[in-house]
C-alpha cells in the first residue's frame with residue numbers, strides 16, 4: 001500500500017532538519033516493504049514570499065489528500081510586521097483548523113545519555129517518560145467574541161480594553177478525554193503507570209469546571225486507568241518538582257501550550273522533542289516541538305532528532321507501522337549512546353556533529369540496530 005506523505009519543510013532550519021528525516025524514512029522503507037509517495041510544498045514565510053500567503057490553496061490541498069504531513073517549522077522575525085493573517089505561524093493554525101487536528105501529543109522522554117543536559121537534577125529526570133496531550137482546536141484561542149472596545153465597566157471605564165472568550169463544548173472535551181485514556185491504556189500495556197492527570201482551573205473558571213466534570217465522566221469508562229485532577233498552577237510546579245509522578249497529562253489548548261514547553265525543557269534540549277497533532281481519522285501533522293530557529297538557520301548545526309523522532313511518531317500513529325517506528329527510536333538511542341551530539345546537546349567527551357552527520361549516523365544505525373525496546377505512547 002502506498003502511503004502519501006506531504007512534506008512541508010517551511011522556514012529557517014525547517015528545510016535542513018526535514019531533509020534528514022526524509023533520508024531516514026527512505027533508508028527504512030525497503031526494510032519494511034513500505035512505499036512512501038512524497039510530495040513537497042511551500043508553507044509559512046517561504047510560501048508567503050512565493051504566493052503571498054503562508055498556507056496557499058495548493059499546499060492545503062496536498063495536506064488534505066495526504067495520510068500524514070511531515071512539517072519542519074515556520075517563522076522568522078522579519079515577518080513580525082505583517083498583518084496577523086499573513087504571518088507564517090498562521091499556516092499551522094490553518095492546517096489544524098482545516099484538517100480538524102484536535103489532539104496534540106508531546107512525549108517528553110529523557111534519554112539516558114542526555115540526563116546531564118537537563119536543567120533539573122539528574123535523579124529527577126533519569127528515566128522520565130511522560131506524555132502531554134493538549135487539546136488544539138478550542139479554548140481561548142478560538143472562542144468568540146474577541147476584540148477591542150472601549151470599557152464600560154471594570155476599573156478603568158472609558159479606556160481601551162481587549163477581550164477573548166474561553167470556551168469548550170462537552171463533545172470537544174469528551175473526545176480529547178477519550179484520546180488521553182486510550183493513550184494511557186496503550187502505555188500501561190508497555191509498562192507505564194496507567195494514569196491520566198487532567199489539568200484545569202476549575203476553582204476559578206466555569207469552562208474548566210465543565211472540563212473537569214466531563215473528564216471525570218469519561219474516566220468511568222476506563223476503570224483500569226487512574227484519574228487525578230490538578231490545577232494548572234500546581235501542575236506547573238509539580239512538573240519541575242517531581243516530573244516522574246506524571247504519566248499522561250491532558251489539558252486544554254492554552255494550559256497545554258505552556259505545560260508542553262515546560263516539559264520539553266526537562267529533557268535537555270528542545271531539539272530532541274517530537275510532536276504529533278491528530279484528527280479523528282488519525283491523519284496527522286508531525287513536527288518538532290521547536291520553531292524555525294532563525295539564529296542558526298543555514299549553519300548546518302541544527303539538531304534533526306526531534307524531526308526524525310516526529311517521523312517515527314508518524315509511522316506509529318498515522319501509518320500503522322509500529323515496528324518501523326520502534327526501529328527509528330532505537331537507532332536514535334544508539335546514536336546518542338555512541339556519543340554523537342549536535343551543538344545544542346554537546347558536552348565534553350562526546351563527538352560534535354553537524355545536522356547532516358547526525359542524519360547519516362541515524363541512517364547507519366538503522367542498518368545495524370536490532371529492535372530492542374518498545375517506546376511507549
Ligand code: NAD
Nearest residue numbers: 073074075076077271290291292293294295296302303344
Ligand atoms: P525556536 O524554537 O525557533 O528557537 C529557540 C532556541 O532554540 C534558539 O536559540 C534556537 O537556535 C534553538 N533551537 C531550536 N530548535 C533547535 C534545533 N533543532 N537544534 C538546535 N537548536 C535549536 O523559537 P523562537 O526563537 O522563539 O522562534 C523562532 C521562530 O520560530 C519565530 O518566528 C517563531 O514564531 C517560530 N516558531 C515556529 C514554531 C512552529 O513552526 N511550530 C514553533 C515555535 C516558534
